Amino acid sequence: MAITDRHPRQATTMALAHALSAAERGLAVIPLSRTKLPALRSPHRDDPTAPPCHGECGRPGHGVYDASTDPARVRALFAMAPWATGYGIACGLAPHHLIGVDLDTKTGTDSTAALRELALRHLFTIPATVVVLTPSGGRHLWLSGPPDVVVPNSAGRLAPGIDIRGAGGYLVGPGSRTDHGVYATAPGTAHLPPAPCPPALLRLLLPPPRHPGGPGTRHGHGKDLGHGYGQGLLHFVLAAHQGQRNTRLFWAACRAYEDGIGPELADALVDAAIHTGLTAREARSTIASAKRMTRHRSEEPGAPDGARP
Template sequence: MPRPDHTRALHAALLTAARGLPVIPLSRTKLPAVRSPHRDEPRPSVCRGECGRPGHGVHDASTDPARIRALFAVAPWATGYGIACGQAPHYLIGLDLDVKHGRDGVSALEALEAAHGFSLPQTVTVLTPSGGRHLWLTAPGPVPNSAGRLGPGIDVRGAGGYVVGPGSRTVAGRYLLLPGSRQHPLGEAPAALLRLAVPPPPAPPRPAAAAEPRHPAEKRAAALVRFVLDSQEGERNGRLFWAACRAYDAGLGEALAPALVTAAVHTGLSEREAAATVASAGRLRASAEPC
């Protein structure tokens, strides 16, 4: 017999999917509820669902009601759902405004709007159990995840990430729609906000030294690797994704991918996560999606 929280989460997930937003079931810890089919393999897998089995996190996300019901059926312990960000056609961005541990993301966002001369449109807003909120915005293409880049207490959920959907119950409590927010269309992210959310370009190459590469392509490759190596906590995945996109744009993607993964591992990412991020950039470039 399905538990009430499970049934409510499935119903809310189906309503959200009807808006064209792909969803996955989540456990009470806010993690994907369907366990990886590769968990017992001796070596980490970079499969993102190509095997055809569920359990690939955000890569399982779907708007198909039958698919969503099937995912919830194999995870009867699910009490919530996540909404995949950065996927066509909406390229959803979740602005996560945190108000705990001495941070006030709501005030930080207001200061950011004043400093850069933009205002966010009315949009779907979700109240979190900790007193924060999630703002849903659309973008013309994928935006990388980041933590604190826009300001203290402001995290960006973008390509490869997800936000917890309203109606979910977690160990911290329930996520709820802000009253009156259900009727709002998804607001478009202002161009000024998108510019701030994208990592800065790599620093100009240092003056040539005897041991540095001389060919322009080699210099470009070295600069992208340094860009990844200079990543700080909270921006590592976003900078890696950006560097991989630029590498594929320059025709260096396949050759440079191993070096980018190695650089990302040096910054603290797992090899599996780094390889998946680089592969995602390659697929976006191959499909002519904005990257």
Template sequence: MPLSLFWSKALRSAMVAAGHGLPVFPLAPNKLPALRSPHPGELCRGECGLLGHGVHDASADPDRVHHLFKSAPRATGYGIACGAPSAWVVGVDLDRKNGVDGVAALEGLAIRHAFTLTTTVTVLTPSSGLHLYYATPAGTVVPNSASRIGPGIDIRGAGGYLVGPGSWTPKGVYEAISDPHVGIEPVPATLLDLATAEERKTPRPAAVPEPRDGTAGGDALVRFVLEAPDGELNNRLFWAACRAFEQHQDGEGIAAELLRAACDKGHPERGAARTIDSAKTRAGRSVR
């Protein structure tokens, strides 16, 4: 099927989501933003007025959505921005792959913490995982996390996004499976508490291969992030950024490349930038 047909379907589906007040933006077949950044490596979130800032381009305005898709003719899907002040939606991304079952993990979490998983808008992913959409109280900032509250349970909050239903990827189509009359329901209070709780430990891989000479070049650090296995991206980003600031004069430049690499791997930009800032603070303490 020609990509133009996938583009048309993605646009129609995105317009439906926008009609429900959800901010959307075009995605490429690899599920990354379809519009390239006008200044790679910088932390601009769209203040420049140009397109190409990923989730920060998202809008529910029909004219804006049309403009975004016309600027991205190779888009085959769309992202729904989470944690946006216009919608206050949090996404629960339940993975089922590599021996991990996020659906079962969430059900187990609900049993252990005695809360009910409210029926809400649900999307089936090509890997048989699920995306659950929940509404959060206005003003609640939910951080992004990967397998922090449970194996295979990723939280998409401020600066994050979910691939919208109707999107096409080489692995398959994202399909809404909830009753059409079901809306986005409020997030269970206990689940919200778990998602917003601060991590008790500084993120760091359990075992990191230290270079023999005690240092790692910028290219090696970027490659280390790009080769991160599922569930280890944020940990590897933190470790690599610490090494960049501790061992290199051009720590800021390498950090910018690490940010780009993490975003290319699917890490929400805001969360990646926060991880790098934490690494910079830690590195600053260690070199005093």
């Protein structure tokens, strides 16, 4: 049943209760409006010259980057958004490193059958896990990813009607109310933890694997910046659609800096990001964040070689 304006406060109270319950399970949450978008608007929206910000300014309104498991923080976010009627669950964060498989029905294709065909072709099965039913008749499958792997967001890349919510993305939480109805947990799945993503499926969700260098490698890294690994990272960025451009750029930059080719590949990554629609400032800010992230990870005591953020 779609929401009306008769009891908006009640809808917000229910959304907060569901969000707090999710936070208790270790799922970081943000308030959503009835349009499924983050309820808090960017504090930089009126400043076109503001540099890209993922919450470094300390103010709320940065979408999924506001997500928290701290009950006090969650309550504060909802207090600032009394019009919120739902909540989003951030993907890719510890402890679950959530991956959402969104089986959509709006494309007119049978996305469930498409997933079943992928499972048969690549020899994996979807384990028992949390399933959320959407108002449009679709389903969200919750899976848990490895802590050292960054799964990018994608739309229709696996098959028509199958979208993936990974790092930098979020899922609409069960109990959320939207203009089109209520999200609800499928019977018998609410008590389940997100099941580990089958390795064969995980491989399908990731960009092309790293290839050891051959002829034409440079600087002893075993990577050919013109035609090998570096070129693969550039192609990965160039293939980004709107909504996944920053995530793909961040992922590619992390991989480049982990393998020691970040400084050499940075300008080419900026050019690739500009080609997808990002500004040069946004691209350089994202690459700088990746550089800091990989440096911090490499400095952690006991961090394995090549640890991914």
